[in-house]
Amino acid sequence: MALVPYEEGAGWGARQLHSPAATYRFASRTIRLRQDWRRLGVAAVVWDAAVVLCAYLEMGSTDLRDRSVIELGAGTGLLGIVATLL
Template structure:
């Protein structure tokens, strides 16, 4: 979500993030994602959390066919691309500075007959939410978007706005720091949360969240 250029000297094993492209096979399609670390930092590389969530979606644990999906903090667009290939109608979002790069990846990797099902749209969490219909989405997806503590309140506000009672949120992340655990506690204040998958090889958790039932609905 935030276009934060990480300091290379503080990261290990990051060589793959500096490659100009990364290739994946999902939904019987070869997907070639362009990367541009130097220009956009974290928004322009594929993170393990996105790959793990794509793999989870491909298993069929959730059925995306014909469903309305929105991805938050899409970055390179891999997750939204895979969701579209799996049959979803996807709104793929990020901040304005990342949109041209994001749109190029989406257009390059979706067949022309599928492209109408994928819309790239600007979304800064907590801002101009009225341009997104409240409760319109069946699924909200986010991969490695929980890392800046100053964005947590805006992210929660955005999730709350986008959700209906039927909406399923799927967040894929590595729990690196205490602040990540703090976000989960904040999320549980708004939603019922459970872990649905853990990838030990990549140390990635996938959490499912749903709006808590109101007393009047019980």
């Protein structure tokens, strides 16, 4: 696990983590997720790594049909949702 110094209100990237919702478009679907950083912490936000991996999976180089996929540590579950849709 990596620890990153964090100050609320500082920096550009932190603002998106405090947004109450995040909306993405993957697998020809719009996915809207609720976020709650203050109450639930780091597990309750969509992290950039999950978005990047979703985009990679959507490119189609990895066939997910008839496969079991487990997602660990990617925030709100965006990656698991997209893997299911693909």
